[in-house]
Amino acid sequence: MPNITAVLFDFDDTLVDWSRQATHGGEIYRRHIDNVYTYLQAQAIPLPDRETLFHCYLDTVIQAWQVAKADWTGVSFAATMQQTLDKLELNINGIGLDTLLHEFAWQPVPNVVLYPDTLTTLTTLRERGYKLGLITNSMMPMWMRDIELAAYQLLDFFDARVTSGDVGYMKPHPAIYHHVLEQLGIVPEQAVFVGDRPENDIAGANAVGMVSVMMSPPHLQYKDTKIRPNFTIKQLHELLPILAALESEVSNGQTRTE
Ligand SMILES: [Mg+2]
Structure with a gap:
C-alpha cells in the first residue's frame, strides 16, 4: 500500500x-450576464431586452447540464455563451468569446465564505x-x-x-x-x-x-x-x-x- x-x-x-447564500440558482449569474449586456450595448450591437438575454442564457445552461449529466461530459461556459448568441441570432461583429468571458466579470458569490x-x-x-x-x-x-x-x-x-x-x-x-x-x-x-x-x-x-x-x-x-x-x-x-x-x-x- x-x-x-x-x-x-x-x-x-x-x-x-x-x-x-440565499440567491436562487441561476440568479447568481444575473449581474454577470448584465455586465455582458452592458458591454455589447456599448459596442452598439443590436440586442433584445436584458431579460431575454438572461433567460435565454439560463435555459441554455440548464439544458447543457442535463445533456452532460447523461455521460458526465463537461459543460463549457464558452460554448453555452456561443449557443446563447446563436439562439438569439446575435451578430457580435467579431468580438471574441474570450472578451465576453472577461466582461462577465465573475466574482465570489455573495455570502459564500x-x-x-x-x-x-x-x-x-x-x-x-x-x-x-x-x-x-x-x-x-x-x-x-x-x-x-x-x-x-x-x-x-x-x-x-x-x-x-x-x-x-x-x-x-x-x-x-x-x-x-x-x-x-x-x-x-x-x-x-x-x-x-x-x-x-x-x-x-x-x-x-x-x-x-x-x-x-x-x-x-x-x-x-x-x-x-x-x-x-x-x-x-x-x-x-x-x-x-x-x-x-x-x-x-x-x-x-x-
Ligand atoms: Mg461541492
Whole structure:
C-alpha cells in the first residue's frame, strides 16, 4: 500500500460554505450576464431586452447540464455563451468569446465564505508535505474560478487544479481525476479525495481507487445513497487525524480496510 502523498479537494461546499447564500440558482449569474449586456450595448450591437438575454442564457445552461449529466461530459461556459448568441441570432461583429468571458466579470458569490478552518487545515497539510489538488464540476474555465480562489486567499495552495469545463469531463467520470493525478505525478492509491456530493465526488473517487472522504457539514443533507465514503467528516480539520492514521497504517504494514 503506497503512502498518501496528495489530498485533492472539491471546491464548493467542501472548502467554501454555501449555507448562508440565499440567491436562487441561476440568479447568481444575473449581474454577470448584465455586465455582458452592458458591454455589447456599448459596442452598439443590436440586442433584445436584458431579460431575454438572461433567460435565454439560463435555459441554455440548464439544458447543457442535463445533456452532460447523461455521460458526465463537461459543460463549457464558452460554448453555452456561443449557443446563447446563436439562439438569439446575435451578430457580435467579431468580438471574441474570450472578451465576453472577461466582461462577465465573475466574482465570489455573495455570502459564500470560507469555513473557519479551511486556511489553517490547508496550511497544515502543506507543512506536512502533502501536494494539494482541486477538482471542481464547473463550466467555467479555471482562470475564472481562480478569481474566487484569489479572493479567498486559496490560490497559492494548489499544485494542480481543474474545472470540468476545461477537462471536458465532470466528476464522477474517471478522466477528470486521472487528469489531476497525472499533473501531480502520482497514482490514485497515493491520494485522498475530499468532497461533499456522494454521487459526484465520492462515487468517482471510489471508482478510481482513491481514499474518499465525505465532507458532510450540517447544512448539507443528501438523501441516503448506496455510495459509501471511506471516511466522513463534518469539519475540514478532521482530515488531519485521518491522514495521520493512514500514515501509521502504512508504517505498520497494515492493509487499508474499506
Ligand atoms: Mg461541492
